[in-house]
Amino acid sequence: MTTQQTTTTLPAIVQNGSAVVQGIDSPTAIAGNRKTRRAIKKVIDLRGAEPVIMPVEAVLDGLTAVDLTTARRAIAYGRGEGNILFRCENCNSPVYLAVSHTASTGDGRGAYFKHYGGTPAECCWRTPDVMRDTGAxxxxxxxxxxxxxxxxxxxxxxxxxxxxxxxxxxxxxxxxxxxxxxxxxxxxxxxxxxxxxxxxxxxxxxxxxxxxxxxxxxxxxxxxxxxxxxxxxxxxxxxxxxxxxxxxxxxxxxxxxxxxxxxxxxxxxxxxxxxxxxxxxxxxxxxxxxxxxxxxxxxxxxxxxxxxxxxxxxxxxxxxxxxAKAPGLTETIASTVASGADLNLVAAEWSALAKLVGARDLRQSLQDELPLVLRWLQAVERLNNATGGEKAVAGKVVAACAAAIFAARPGKHWIPLIEHAANAVPVVAAVLAPELRTKMTRLKASPGKLHPFHAYHRHMISALHPWLSFWLLAKAPNGLAPHQRLL
Missing domain, CATH: 3.40.1350.10 (Trna Endonuclease; Chain: A, domain 1)
Structure with a gap:
C-alpha cells in the first residue's frame, strides 16, 4: 500500500535567501546577489491588462525559489503558445528568465533576463548566445x-x-x-x-x-x-x-x-x-x-x-x-496579533520562537511593520473560511489591511507577498480593487530598490502561517549535514 501523508488542518488556501537587511535606509542593505550580472535593466511586463515598464530588480528580487520556477515555466509555455510575457525595454524583443549557475541563490536574486537566440544583435543589452547540449x-x-x-x-x-x-x-x-x-x-x-x-x-x-x-x-x-x-x-x-x-x-x-x-x-x-x-x-x-x-x-x-x-x-x-518543539508559542503570538495588542507583551515568546526557527528579533520585525502583515494574513484566512454574509465584511477587512500596508514606510517591500496571496487565493484577488492594484504596480516600479521583506521574515511568517511555508521555504538542500540524509 502507498504510504499516506498527513494532511494539514490549517486553512487550505494555496491551490495551485537568506539575505540580511538592517532596514530600508541602511547603506548595508542588500537585495539580490551582487555577482548576478543583469545586462537587461528594464523589461516590459505584459502579464497585466496594460503593459508596464518595470526595473528588473523589482520583478526578480522578490521571487522565491517556487516563484522563479513558476515564472520560468509561464514564460516558456506562453512563448510556445504565442503569448509573450516579457520584452526587453530597450529593443522590444522577447526575453526569458535565465539563472546564474555560479551565483544563484536559488530564488529570483540569482536570476536575470536574457534575449532569445536570433533576436536583434544591435541591442546594447544583449548578451552572447551560448549554444550547447548540456546532456551531450x-x-x-x-x-x-x-x-x-x-x-x-x-x-x-x-x-x-x-x-x-x-x-x-x-x-x-x-x-x-x-x-x-x-x-x-x-x-x-x-x-x-x-x-x-x-x-x-x-x-x-x-x-x-x-x-x-x-x-x-x-x-x-x-x-x-x-x-x-x-x-x-x-x-x-x-x-x-x-x-x-x-x-x-x-x-x-x-x-x-x-x-x-x-x-x-x-x-x-x-x-x-x-x-x-x-x-x-x-x-x-x-x-x-x-x-x-x-x-x-x-x-x-x-x-x-x-x-x-x-x-x-x-x-x-x-x-x-x-x-512538538514549541507547544503553544505560535498560538500565543497569533492571539496577540489578532487582538491588535502591542507585541512587546509577548516579547519572550517571540524571542523563543525566533531563536528556534532562525527568525528576526522583535525589534527588527516591528521596524519592518511585520505586525501589519501578520494581521493582514489573519484577515486573509478569515476571508477564505468565511461563508454567506460574512464574506463581504471579511473582504473589506482584507482590502483595508492591504491599504494600510502600502501606506506604511516599508509598504513597497511587502508587495510580492500581497501579489502571491492574490494569485494563489481567488477570494483575495476578488477584493483587491483595481485602484489598489494600480497603486501596487506604481509603488513597485517607483525609484529605489525593492527589498524582499517576505524573504527576510520568511521563517516567522511560515511558523505563524504554515500554508505559506512551501512558497517561502521550499528549495533543495545545499548538501551540508544533516540536509542530505534521506529520511
Missing part, C-alpha cells in the same frame, strides 16, 4: 551515458513486474504529434492509458521540458519524469527545480530497491523524494529529502494534484514539528 556535454558527446542506460533498463524491468502495464518499449516507440514526433525513453500502456516515461539525469533546458510536457499533453499521453535516487546534489540545479518545485517539491526516482519492491509485490514501485521542512539547532528551519516507495496511483498522479498535495504535506509537517 556531460556524456562526452553522446546523448546518454552508461548510468542513464542502466537506470532505463532497471525502470523497464520494474514496469514488467506489473501486469497492469503493457510490455515497455524502450527507445523505439515514435509518437507522431502534429508535424513532428517524440520518442520517449520508455513507452507503455496502463489500463488503457498511454504512458511516456522520461529518465532525466542531465540538465535539460526549460524549453525542452515544457515542449515535451505540452506535446504529450496534446497527444493525450501521461508523461512521467524519473531521475536517480543517488545523485541528490544534482537536484539543487535549476533544471531539476523546474521539475519538482512545480510538483509540490516531489520527484520520482528509480533504483535497485524500487525494482526489488516491484518484483516482490508484482506492482510497479518507484521511490518518491519529497522536500520536508525540519527544525534543528543551529540550522533553524532547513529542508531535506524524505523518501518513500509509491505505487501507480501516485506515480501517475496529475501534476496539479501532486503540487497541491505536496504543499499541504510540507505545511502540515512544519506545523507538527513546531507544535
Amino acid at each position: 556535454g556531460q556524456f562526452g558527446g553522446n546523448q546518454e551515458g552508461e548510468a542513464h542506460r542502466r537506470l532505463k533498463t532497471c525502470l523497464a524491468d520494474s514496469i514488467r513486474c506489473d501486469t497492469d502495464f503493457s510490455e515497455p518499449v524502450v527507445d523505439k516507440h515514435f509518437i507522431r504529434i502534429g508535424d513532428g514526433h517524440r520518442r520517449p525513453d520508455i513507452f507503455t500502456i496502463y489500463k488503457g492509458q498511454p504512458i511516456a516515461l522520461e529518465l532525466q539525469l542531465a540538465r535539460l533546458t526549460l524549453t525542452t521540458i515544457t515542449e515535451r510536457n505540452a506535446a504529450y499533453r496534446t497527444a493525450g499521453i501521461t508523461l512521467v519524469w524519473v531521475t536517480s535516487a543517488h545523485e541528490l546534489a544534482s537536484l539543487n540545479n535549476q533544471s531539476f527545480r523546474d521539475l519538482y518545485l512545480a510538483a509540490g517539491g516531489r520527484i520520482l526516482a528509480v533504483d535497485a530497491a524500487s525494482y526489488e519492491r516491484s518484483e516482490e509485490t508484482s506492482v510497479l514501485h518507484l521511490r518518491e523524494l519529497s522536500l520536508e521542512p525540519c527544525i534543528q539547532h543551529p540550522f533553524a528551519i532547513y529542508n531535506r529529502w524524505r523518501s518513500r516507495m509509491v505505487e501507480p496511483d501516485v506515480i501517475l498522479m496529475p501534476e496539479g494534484q501532486r503540487h497541491a498535495e505536496g504543499q499541504r504535506a510540507y505545511a502540515a509537517a512544519l506545523a507538527e514539528k513546531l507544535q
Whole structure:
C-alpha cells in the first residue's frame, strides 16, 4: 500500500535567501546577489491588462525559489503558445528568465533576463548566445551515458513486474504529434492509458521540458519524469527545480530497491523524494529529502494534484514539528496579533520562537511593520473560511489591511507577498480593487530598490502561517549535514 501523508488542518488556501537587511535606509542593505550580472535593466511586463515598464530588480528580487520556477515555466509555455510575457525595454524583443549557475541563490536574486537566440544583435543589452547540449556535454558527446542506460533498463524491468502495464518499449516507440514526433525513453500502456516515461539525469533546458510536457499533453499521453535516487546534489540545479518545485517539491526516482519492491509485490514501485521542512539547532528551519516507495496511483498522479498535495504535506509537517518543539508559542503570538495588542507583551515568546526557527528579533520585525502583515494574513484566512454574509465584511477587512500596508514606510517591500496571496487565493484577488492594484504596480516600479521583506521574515511568517511555508521555504538542500540524509 502507498504510504499516506498527513494532511494539514490549517486553512487550505494555496491551490495551485537568506539575505540580511538592517532596514530600508541602511547603506548595508542588500537585495539580490551582487555577482548576478543583469545586462537587461528594464523589461516590459505584459502579464497585466496594460503593459508596464518595470526595473528588473523589482520583478526578480522578490521571487522565491517556487516563484522563479513558476515564472520560468509561464514564460516558456506562453512563448510556445504565442503569448509573450516579457520584452526587453530597450529593443522590444522577447526575453526569458535565465539563472546564474555560479551565483544563484536559488530564488529570483540569482536570476536575470536574457534575449532569445536570433533576436536583434544591435541591442546594447544583449548578451552572447551560448549554444550547447548540456546532456551531450556531460556524456562526452553522446546523448546518454552508461548510468542513464542502466537506470532505463532497471525502470523497464520494474514496469514488467506489473501486469497492469503493457510490455515497455524502450527507445523505439515514435509518437507522431502534429508535424513532428517524440520518442520517449520508455513507452507503455496502463489500463488503457498511454504512458511516456522520461529518465532525466542531465540538465535539460526549460524549453525542452515544457515542449515535451505540452506535446504529450496534446497527444493525450501521461508523461512521467524519473531521475536517480543517488545523485541528490544534482537536484539543487535549476533544471531539476523546474521539475519538482512545480510538483509540490516531489520527484520520482528509480533504483535497485524500487525494482526489488516491484518484483516482490508484482506492482510497479518507484521511490518518491519529497522536500520536508525540519527544525534543528543551529540550522533553524532547513529542508531535506524524505523518501518513500509509491505505487501507480501516485506515480501517475496529475501534476496539479501532486503540487497541491505536496504543499499541504510540507505545511502540515512544519506545523507538527513546531507544535512538538514549541507547544503553544505560535498560538500565543497569533492571539496577540489578532487582538491588535502591542507585541512587546509577548516579547519572550517571540524571542523563543525566533531563536528556534532562525527568525528576526522583535525589534527588527516591528521596524519592518511585520505586525501589519501578520494581521493582514489573519484577515486573509478569515476571508477564505468565511461563508454567506460574512464574506463581504471579511473582504473589506482584507482590502483595508492591504491599504494600510502600502501606506506604511516599508509598504513597497511587502508587495510580492500581497501579489502571491492574490494569485494563489481567488477570494483575495476578488477584493483587491483595481485602484489598489494600480497603486501596487506604481509603488513597485517607483525609484529605489525593492527589498524582499517576505524573504527576510520568511521563517516567522511560515511558523505563524504554515500554508505559506512551501512558497517561502521550499528549495533543495545545499548538501551540508544533516540536509542530505534521506529520511
